[in-house]
Amino acid sequence: MTRTLVFVLLITCSGLGLAQDCALPKPKGNLATYSQLLSIQRLDGCFGGENDDSEIAGSIRKSKDAVGKLEEEVLTAEDYAALRNQAAQALMELAKSLKREEDSATDEWKQRIRLVAARLESAASQTALPDNQIFNAEEWKPDSGLAVLDGELRVGEPVDEDCKAGYTDACKSAQxxxxxxxxxxxxxxxMLGEVVRVARIVPKYRDLKVLDDKWTYYFEHGHSQYPWELFVNQAIFSRSNDCSKSDDDAGRSSIGSNANCFASPPNGQIILFHLDAAPEYxxxxxxxxxEFNAVALVEVIGYKxxxxxxxxxxxxxxxxxxIATVSPESSGKRVGWGAMVHLTEKFSVGIARRDLGRDGDETTWLVSADLGKLLDMTSLQERLDFRKLARTNP
Structure with a gap:
């Protein structure tokens, strides 16, 4: 369908008045150029805006409204894929619609139309691919000089050039x-801007799921923490987590900006005066x-x-x-000193020196299963409080 854009300039006795009209004919006198009138029409919503009653504008508005209705939904990865497909289909529809405008265009304008249509098709293909970023929406927004594709294609100056001879058929075709x-x-x-706005957090949906699983792993499979250990680790994490860094910091692994950030859990834990029990051999x-003895075990300082x-x-x-080992009953010394290696999340192996009352210090071996895990010392509320340190509110 070929629509003719006509230009009208209204002049009042007090000066120049430009009406919000999408059917404006040629300017009168030297009050405005054709490209200036195109800019006015763009600002008045005549091209894809609220005052555009073209068929393609109505179709894209429906697609945009359908996307906007998902704003309050909790979107899954499947929902996000559907959004991408909807955006890709809309871009292909735009490409086909623009190609139909070639019928009434001059050879030079046909080349410009084909360039934009090809970019629309490319954007549709890239948007449909799940691993690609959504095509840059800002690339399509005309600047003040009526240039699109990030300034690559200007349409205002060619219109003025084609209209130098007046309001001819060539001028009308250029318009x-x-x-x-x-x-x-x-x-x-x-269309692309709406998809990006609604799905701003959805590209990170799987990342957020992974992040939640990491936090679960941190508390369930990391070292158990007594209140004083939790306090120390929280203090360190509150100053060093990803969300405490500036947006320009390199190596950042969090999701979102500082205004709305979800940080990864710590990559380690300070162990401080951690109480446990172990068999001693x-x-x-x-x-x-x-000899086999049951001893109390204190991890004086450590890291996991x-x-x-x-x-x-x-x-x-x-x-x-x-570590320090303490034996409740011993014919030698009750306290021994040594080191412990944490090989897995469940078991640790230690070696210590202690006088068992058999002619001097002896080497003893210990196995610990982190009994604090059985006590489930870190409550759900404490876990939530810890995680809040990794979340900054807007």
Whole structure:
């Protein structure tokens, strides 16, 4: 369908008045150029805006409204894929519609129309691919000089050039072609902008799910934490998490900007005066058999690293601590000193030196299962409070 854009300039006795009319004929006198009138029409919503009653504008508005209704929904990855497809279909519809404008265009304007239509098709293809970013919406928004495609194509100056000889058929054709390019570019900008606005957090949907799984892993598979350990780790995390960095910091792994940020859990834990119990083994000595004792164990200071799997559902932990062992009953010294290695999330192996009353210090071996896990010392509320440190509100 070919629509003719006509230009009207209203002049009052007090000066120049430009009406909000999308059917304006040629300017009168030297009060305005043709490109200036195109700019006025664009600002008045004549190209893809509220005053555009073209068929393609109505169709794209319906698609845009359908996307906008999802604003308050909790979108899944499948919903996001559907949004991308809807945007891609709208872009293809725009490309086909613009190509139909070639019938009334001159050869030079046909080239311009084909360039924009090809870019619309390319944008549709890229938008449909799930791993690609949504095509840049701002690229389609005309600037003050009526240039689209990030300034690559200008339509205002060619219109003025084609209208130098007056309001001829060539001038009218240039106006129609320029208006068509502006209309389809602005509609592409509106459609893509709406999809990006509604789905701003959806591209991160899977990342957020992984992030939640990582936090679950941190509390359920990391080292158990007594209140004082939790306090220390919280204090460190509150100053060093991703959301506490500026937006320009390199290496940031959080989701979102500082105004609305979700940070990853810590990659490690400080171990401080961590109380536990362990069986203690000492080998034969001075014709005396081996010994097994139950001892209290204190991890005086230590650190445990956590490495998370890509999907956040699993991981690996390892670390070490300096330890003190305390035996409630001993014919030698009750306190021993040593080190412990955390090989897995469940078991740790330690070695210590203690006088068992068999002629001097002996090497003892210990195995710990982090009994604090059985006590479930970190409450749900404490976990939530910890996670809030990784979330800054807008």
């Amino acid at each position: 129609r072609s320029a208006g068509a390019i502006l209309r389809h570019s602005l509609l592409a900008n509106d 000492a080998g034969s000595r001075n014709d005396e058999g081996s 690293w956590l490495k998370y799997a890509g999907d956040g559902s699993s991981g690996r932990t390892y670390g070490g601590s300096l």
